[in-house]
Amino acid sequence: MDKNTEQTKNRPAPQGHDVCASITPDTSMHMLSQHEVEKLCDASQGGLHEIFRNSALAVLTSGHESDDTKAIFSRYADFDIGLEQRDRGVKLELINAPASAFVDGEIIQGIKEHLFAVLRDIIYVHNEIQDNKKFDLETSDGITNAIFHILRNAEIIHSVANPHLVVCWGGHSVSDVEYRYTKEVGYQLGLRSMDICTGCGPGAMKGPMKGAAIAHAKQRIKNGRYLGLTEPGIIAAEAPNPIVNELVIMPDIEKRLEAFVRVGHGFIVFPGGVGTLEEILYLLGLLLHPDNTDVPFPLIFTGPKHCANYFRAIDVFIKQTLGPATAQRYRIIIDDPQRVAYEMTMGIQRVREFRKQTRDAYYFNWHLAIDHEFQKPFMPTHESMATLDLYADQPVHLLVANLRRAISGVVAGNIRHHALNAIERNGPFTIHGDATIMKLMDELLQSFIDEHRMKIDQQNYKPCYEIIP
Numbered sequence: 001m002d003k004n005t006e007q008t009k010n011r012p013a014p015q016g017h018d019v020c021a022s023i024t025p026d027t028s029m030h031m032l033s034q035h036e037v038e039k040l041c042d043a044s045q046g047g048l049h050e051i052f053r054n055s056a057l058a059v060l061t062s063g064h065e066s067d068d069t070k071a072i073f074s075r076y077a078d079f080d081i082g083l084e085q086r087d088r089g090v091k092l093e094l095i096n097a098p099a100s101a102f103v104d105g106e107i108i109q110g111i112k113e114h115l116f117a118v119l120r121d122i123i124y125v126h127n128e129i130q131d132n133k134k135f136d137l138e139t140s141d142g143i144t145n146a147i148f149h150i151l152r153n154a155e156i157i158h159s160v161a162n163p164h165l166v167v168c169w170g171g172h173s174v175s176d177v178e179y180r181y182t183k184e185v186g187y188q189l190g191l192r193s194m195d196i197c198t199g200c201g202p203g204a205m206k207g208p209m210k211g212a213a214i215a216h217a218k219q220r221i222k223n224g225r226y227l228g229l230t231e232p233g234i235i236a237a238e239a240p241n242p243i244v245n246e247l248v249i250m251p252d253i254e255k256r257l258e259a260f261v262r263v264g265h266g267f268i269v270f271p272g273g274v275g276t277l278e279e280i281l282y283l284l285g286l287l288l289h290p291d292n293t294d295v296p297f298p299l300i301f302t303g304p305k306h307c308a309n310y311f312r313a314i315d316v317f318i319k320q321t322l323g324p325a326t327a328q329r330y331r332i333i334i335d336d337p338q339r340v341a342y343e344m345t346m347g348i349q350r351v352r353e354f355r356k357q358t359r360d361a362y363y364f365n366w367h368l369a370i371d372h373e374f375q376k377p378f379m380p381t382h383e384s385m386a387t388l389d390l391y392a393d394q395p396v397h398l399l400v401a402n403l404r405r406a407i408s409g410v411v412a413g414n415i416r417h418h419a420l421n422a423i424e425r426n427g428p429f430t431i432h433g434d435a436t437i438m439k440l441m442d443e444l445l446q447s448f449i450d451e452h453r454m455k456i457d458q459q460n461y462k463p464c465y466e467i468i469p
Helices: 034-041 049-060 069-075 109-129 140-153 176-191 207-218 253-263 274-287 305-322 324-329 337-358 382-386 396-415 417-426 435-450
Strands: 007-012 018-023 080-086 089-098 165-169 195-198 226-230 246-249 266-269 299-303 331-334 429-432 465-468
Touching: 034 049, 034 080, 034 109, 049 069, 049 080, 049 089, 049 109, 109 140, 109 246, 140 253, 165 176, 165 253, 165 274, 176 195, 176 207, 176 299, 176 337, 195 207, 207 226, 226 253, 253 274, 266 274, 266 337, 274 305, 274 324, 274 396, 274 435, 299 305, 299 337, 305 324, 305 331, 305 396, 305 435, 331 337, 382 396, 382 429, 396 417, 396 429, 396 435, 396 465, 429 435, 435 465
Parallel strands: 165 195, 165 266, 195 226, 226 246, 266 299, 299 331, 429 465
Antiparallel strands: 007 018, 018 089, 080 089
């Protein structure tokens, strides 16, 4: 990003709380067509303005300790963003933007970079991916190809001599002890020259990046990567943290999850809530696919001492719903950051050897088989949640695909604007299925509620779901 790009007309709004500003993009987004500008400014159903505005607002509220999207949108109901087309290029117009995104009237550079990442990805997906015959989004290969092109356009695809990108999953609402632990694990990974990829938000997504950044500084690594992958439906509740230096907004949650497994070389799961459980089920579903039996994919569950019961509950749920053999695909390491980093380093070495043997790229995991059921976008509604196939009489990797959808619906019911509105009108989502599986799911989700892992502000938490055997 060009740190010397023009920025003018920054001024406080009449209320004195929010800011109006004009910002020019870096050279990579310096020119947009008139059609692109019109689409981004079009507030009709066919326009892109709403998704652009909401994603931009999420970026501008980075650092706010809240995952209440309705409260955020209400607080900044008068925020808007526009584009002004000029002979020398395009200019962003921010109206009543959060003052916390500015210092002495100038936008913080990292937030500015994230704003233009939003602009870049929304424009590219709309113009080059959607309704493009080159990408058949009804097929597995077509979806994977589209994901590759989105990441390449964002300059995320890097040719590397050795795999070293560790994906860290975990909750945005974690305790101070858990956050410090994630930071220590990130530090140990950074000392071993590992880069970090997360969902880009706060909590267990920020901690590993912060720890790795300190370690990279000690090791004099000047090009450390802190990659954040998000999507429009979740970005408002998990705004990009300030450590992220590469941000990509994928079109939907399924493409976001696939992007993680295509670019990542190893996975660490920290304590979290339903979003973390969704990620665990997604990855295990892929690893249980018959074509992936021999694919090395280091997966470690870890946390401080008091998290032993948390991971024990997840372990029990996995073994009893998916079979005890599933536990062979992951390791649980409690309260030992150095061991986690060492085991991950050894696991990634096995990944390197496998990629060499199969002639697969280090920068994109083409070899991994992903069933189409894990790729089809799932929109949680009362109807789609009530009709999920959550019975055991199906291949295990397909059962996992539907369990993932059920949990995705709970995530949506907690933080996504469209689901929150639907539940407000029609009551909680209902989830039906095999009696044993439903009992296990109910017990696990209740444990998340008891441990205050559902939302940041959970004082008056009311479940957005009802489980019916």
